[in-house]
Amino acid sequence: MSIELKGGYAGTVLRIDLASKKIWTESLDPAFARAYVGGRGFTSRLGYDLVPRTSDPLGPDNVVVLAVGPLTGTSAPSSGRFTVGARSPLTGVFGDANAGGFCGAVLKRAGYDIVIIEGRSPQPVYLWIDDDQVEIRDARHMWGKDVNETTEMVREETARGTRVAAIGQGGENLVRFAALMVDIDHAAGRSGMGAVMGSKRLKAIAVRGTRRVALYDRGRFKELVDEFDQILRTDSRSGGELLEFGTTALVDHHTAAGCMNVRNYNGGVYERKEKIDGAALNAQYLVRADGCYRCTCKCDRYSRVEEGEFAGTEVGGPEYGTLAAFGSGCDNDNLASILKANELCNRYGLDTIETGNVIAFVMELYEHGILAEPLADGLDLSWGNYHAILDLVDRIAFRRGLGDVLADGVVPAAEKIGSGAERYAVHVKGMTPPGPDARALKVYNFRYAVSPRGCDHLRISAPGAYSLDHLPILEAATELRKWENIVTIPDLMGTCKFPYSYYAETIERTMYKMLELLPEMYNAATGLAITADDLLEAAERVVNVERAYNTRLGLTSEHDTLPPRWTEDPLPSGPKSGAVYDILEPMKEAWYKIHGWDTATGRPRREKLVKLQLDDIAEDLEQHGIPLT
Numbered sequence: 001m002s003i004e005l006k007g008g009y010a011g012t013v014l015r016i017d018l019a020s021k022k023i024w025t026e027s028l029d030p031a032f033a034r035a036y037v038g039g040r041g042f043t044s045r046l047g048y049d050l051v052p053r054t055s056d057p058l059g060p061d062n063v064v065v066l067a068v069g070p071l072t073g074t075s076a077p078s079s080g081r082f083t084v085g086a087r088s089p090l091t092g093v094f095g096d097a098n099a100g101g102f103c104g105a106v107l108k109r110a111g112y113d114i115v116i117i118e119g120r121s122p123q124p125v126y127l128w129i130d131d132d133q134v135e136i137r138d139a140r141h142m143w144g145k146d147v148n149e150t151t152e153m154v155r156e157e158t159a160r161g162t163r164v165a166a167i168g169q170g171g172e173n174l175v176r177f178a179a180l181m182v183d184i185d186h187a188a189g190r191s192g193m194g195a196v197m198g199s200k201r202l203k204a205i206a207v208r209g210t211r212r213v214a215l216y217d218r219g220r221f222k223e224l225v226d227e228f229d230q231i232l233r234t235d236s237r238s239g240g241e242l243l244e245f246g247t248t249a250l251v252d253h254h255t256a257a258g259c260m261n262v263r264n265y266n267g268g269v270y271e272r273k274e275k276i277d278g279a280a281l282n283a284q285y286l287v288r289a290d291g292c293y294r295c296t297c298k299c300d301r302y303s304r305v306e307e308g309e310f311a312g313t314e315v316g317g318p319e320y321g322t323l324a325a326f327g328s329g330c331d332n333d334n335l336a337s338i339l340k341a342n343e344l345c346n347r348y349g350l351d352t353i354e355t356g357n358v359i360a361f362v363m364e365l366y367e368h369g370i371l372a373e374p375l376a377d378g379l380d381l382s383w384g385n386y387h388a389i390l391d392l393v394d395r396i397a398f399r400r401g402l403g404d405v406l407a408d409g410v411v412p413a414a415e416k417i418g419s420g421a422e423r424y425a426v427h428v429k430g431m432t433p434p435g436p437d438a439r440a441l442k443v444y445n446f447r448y449a450v451s452p453r454g455c456d457h458l459r460i461s462a463p464g465a466y467s468l469d470h471l472p473i474l475e476a477a478t479e480l481r482k483w484e485n486i487v488t489i490p491d492l493m494g495t496c497k498f499p500y501s502y503y504a505e506t507i508e509r510t511m512y513k514m515l516e517l518l519p520e521m522y523n524a525a526t527g528l529a530i531t532a533d534d535l536l537e538a539a540e541r542v543v544n545v546e547r548a549y550n551t552r553l554g555l556t557s558e559h560d561t562l563p564p565r566w567t568e569d570p571l572p573s574g575p576k577s578g579a580v581y582d583i584l585e586p587m588k589e590a591w592y593k594i595h596g597w598d599t600a601t602g603r604p605r606r607e608k609l610v611k612l613q614l615d616d617i618a619e620d621l622e623q624h625g626i627p628l629t
């Protein structure tokens with residue numbers, strides 16, 4: 001059956017080879033679009049197809065894929081998002097990150113669904129996408145500049161209003177958790193996509209797009225968007241809490257749940273949380289709430305420090321993850337210093353979560369006498385010493401001394417430091433956690449063990465999964481898996497998880513938005529006639545492609561694990577005080593079973609792959625000597 005795309009999609013894939021400087025376009029295959037929907041679906045499948053199994057994440061054969069979704073750049077709420085994928089230099093396995101801002105919307109309006117970037121340029125360059133005109137331009141004069149400076153320089157050289165995704169010194173210096181920064185303060189933060197850009201000597205991607213996104217039934221689409229908007233504006237969470245506090249409200253929620261990150265994931269409740277929470281930020285430093293493209297929820301913060309030691313600090317932030325990593329995680333209650341750390345990370349292009357976490361890690365080593373001179377670099381790494389924290393952010397970005405050790409991530413750092421340091425490295429697959437402690441909310445935080453990109457919360461991020469700990473394991477895992485599929489859908493559509501699948505007063509409202517309004521919006525945009533079940537199946541297909549990606553790299557059940565800090569040490573404080581993560585093995589068994597994965601190895605079973613029309617992946621795995629049951 002031939003499939004015709006009548007709107008939503010731009011219909012074009014832009015391809016760039018940085019080594020040969022060749023630029024060309026291809027048509028988007030409608031069957032591919034129907035099967036993978038867009039965004040993360042496209043990046044994950046193309047990552048599987050294009051990145052060789054033997055590739056070095058920082059070598060020329062790694063491939064960067066950026067993709068928007070069918071709703072990106074339309075009038076749908078919060079539809080400015082895109083996914084960037086590549087093999088992760090932090091974990092060595094599957095990597096991707098999702099970003100807001102305006103770049104995604106403008107890329108679609110320039111006429112592209114996907115940008116594939118291969119090879120390595122011999123010298124620094126940036127990409128200038130101006131509707132149909134695409135150029136690789138010299139960026140030697142920008143190398144060494146931070147994200148803000150780079151963005152300004154690119155705008156000067158291109159056009160007013162150009163949207164820019166850029167790396168800072170972190171990416172240039174191949175810090176393995178460097179971020180790609182979008183429109184200055186929006187981070188494609190996790191898994192080191194900025195370092196992959198740096199390895200390709202690609203300093204920035206500048207985009208101007210002036211076209212209107214085609215829609216199959218513009219009138220119906222508008223009706224649906226109006227209804228969606230109305231729900232968002234009148235809901236106390238998407239139209240209230242998100243606007244007032246952004247994600248900083250999670251400090252309160254996670255304190256109530258007893259899962260705050262305290263002193264390198266050694267707490268549960270932070271004793272001085274009122275000094276770093278959303279109320280403190282709003283009272284002292286918040287300038288305004290900001291929003292990405294077509295967003296009324298405006299969860300982004302813009303903050304400024306007017307006086308004191310950090311006067312002049314100005315940053316788009318902080319997010320909850322930044323407060324948890326640089327604040328309670330480092331036992332640092334100086335909020336102005338957290339904003340300064342956030343500003344530095346954004347300018348250097350560093351993931352704030354990973355940066356704060358590796359610093360908390362060495363602070364704990366320092367406390368236990370494991371990190372001593374000369375490796376300590378003359379720093380007093382006592383808990384809460386924010387001068388040392390800020391100093392280390394600099395050293396990491398420029399790979400100086402101890403910063404050079406930490407710039408490779410917590411696992412290589414622990415190996416280099418030795419003396420039992422690995423016991424304090426709280427990570428999964430080489431990535432540190434985003435904030436919540438797994439010992440509280442055990443079922444929900446099982447997500448860390450099985451996320452393809454490491455200790456990550458965004459594959460399953462839904463309030464509907466907060467209260468599953470009382471259920472029998474198989475039932476709990478089945479409920480959690482339901483959220484995995486639902487939460488994947490906004491990533492495919494090119495929309496934001498928060499207004500779509502996370503923030504709503506009731507679960508029923510979330511379900512209505514996700515499984516009734518959203519499929520209809522997709523159909524009105526594209527002219528395809530899909531059902532909610534089709535979308536859920538597409539989500540499951542993408543989850544399995546990502547699983548197969550890591551399976552091909554040799555990952556098995558033993559890599560789906562949690563650190564001993566959580567499986568062996570009791571949670572020290574809070575309502576879940578004394579809890580140990582003791583459901584890992586039964587959860588894994590149930591998880592594999594309901595996914596149709598082999599319960600011994602964790603590999604997708606052949607039957608499951610075939611059912612999801614992934615026969616070619618099943619054959620590919622077997623050709624690589626990976627037996628499927």
Ligand code: SF4
Nearest residue numbers: 078291292295299496
């Ligand atoms: S909710 Fe926040 S992250 Fe999502 S689109 Fe709006 S401002 Fe951006």
